[in-house]
Every structure is written in C-alpha cells, then in structure tokens.
Amino acid sequence: MTELDWPEILLRLGAATLAGGAIGLNRDLHGKPIGLKTLGIVGLSTATVVLLAVQFAEPGRMTDATSRVIQGILTGIGFLGAGVIVHESDRFRVRGLTSAACTFLAACLGIACGVGQWKIVLLALAVAFVLLTIGRRIERWLHRALGGKEDPHRPETTPPAGPRNSG
Known part of the structure; x- marks a missing residue:
C-alpha cells in the first residue's frame, strides 16, 4: 500500500483543481x-478518486483496480459532457461539443494529477491552451486553403464586405 503524505496529496488535488479550473x-x-x-470540480473529483485507488496500489505500479477506477471515471464523464451539449431543434445544430471535450480533458488532467504525472499534465495543458486559443483561426485558414465549406451560422466567420446598413 502506498501512503502519500499531506503535502503530496495537497499538490495533486490542488494541481488537478487548478488545471481543470484553467480550462x-x-x-x-x-x-x-x-x-x-x-471543470475545477471535475479535475478535483477525478484526482480524488484516483488518489484513493493509488493508495491501495504498490508504489510505482498500476493495478487492475486503478485501471477500472479510471475507466469508470471516463465513462461517467461522458454523461456529464453530454449534459453540456445543447441541441437546437429549429436549426438542427449541435452546440457545446468543445465544452464537452474540455470536460473530458479536465477529467483526464485530474487523473494524471492523481497519479502524479506532472510532465503529462503540463504538456497536455499547454497543448490544450494553444488549441483553444488559435484552433479556430487555424480551422478557418485550412477551410479557405483547402476549399472546405464554412458554417454560415458560425459567428466567427467574417461577413462579406460591402455597404453597411445603418438603419
């Protein structure tokens, strides 16, 4: 059995909460x-459950029980993510997929914090912020460059240039 000390538990739970909260x-x-x-609570809760599972594992070893805990977390997070997705029946559009994916990411970051994998946490968080910050611009650029179809209902698309109606 692995016994973590208070500072290590605080570090893992705090990092998971901060990572999820940042997303x-x-x-x-x-x-x-x-x-x-x-998302801070998602990170905190997943790290808490993983820490509980890790407490009963041999040091530096992932057990079947820990693996099942992680699988259960990710299955449950799918339901939370589905609750974030809102269907607009008048336009048959699905909204909230990125937020649902961020819910899943916060859970994964919580799991990584729970097992103390700091390099993975930092790199995943950095890549996520790059993607969330410039991903839409890259997506629009690729659509234009590759001749893809732009979504006319997306507010991020630039309206065609022309005279403005100031009425």
Whole structure:
C-alpha cells in the first residue's frame, strides 16, 4: 500500500483543481455553458478518486483496480459532457461539443494529477491552451486553403464586405 503524505496529496488535488479550473476559465471567458467551478470540480473529483485507488496500489505500479477506477471515471464523464451539449431543434445544430471535450480533458488532467504525472499534465495543458486559443483561426485558414465549406451560422466567420446598413 502506498501512503502519500499531506503535502503530496495537497499538490495533486490542488494541481488537478487548478488545471481543470484553467480550462473552465477559458470556456467561461468565451461565454460557454461550463466554467471554472464546474471543470475545477471535475479535475478535483477525478484526482480524488484516483488518489484513493493509488493508495491501495504498490508504489510505482498500476493495478487492475486503478485501471477500472479510471475507466469508470471516463465513462461517467461522458454523461456529464453530454449534459453540456445543447441541441437546437429549429436549426438542427449541435452546440457545446468543445465544452464537452474540455470536460473530458479536465477529467483526464485530474487523473494524471492523481497519479502524479506532472510532465503529462503540463504538456497536455499547454497543448490544450494553444488549441483553444488559435484552433479556430487555424480551422478557418485550412477551410479557405483547402476549399472546405464554412458554417454560415458560425459567428466567427467574417461577413462579406460591402455597404453597411445603418438603419
């Protein structure tokens, strides 16, 4: 059995909460239906459950029980992510997929924090912020460069140039 000391537990739970909260802050700043508190709690809760599983494992070894705990977390997070997705019946559009994916990411970061994999946490968080920050611009550029179809309902697409109606 692995016995973690208080500072290590605080570090793992705190890092998971901060990582999830940082992803949530990005969603919140973009006016999305999930934010800092929700994803911070997702990170904290997943790290808590993983820490519990790790406590009963041999040092440096992943057990079947720990693996099943992680599988259960990720299955459950799918339901939470589905709750973030909002269907607009008048336009047959699905919204909230990125926020649902961020929920899944916050859970994965919580798992990585729970097992103390700091390099993975830092790199995943960095890549996520790059993707969340410039991903839409890259997507639009690739659509234009490759002749893809732009979504006319997306507010991020630039309207055609022409005279403005000031009525």
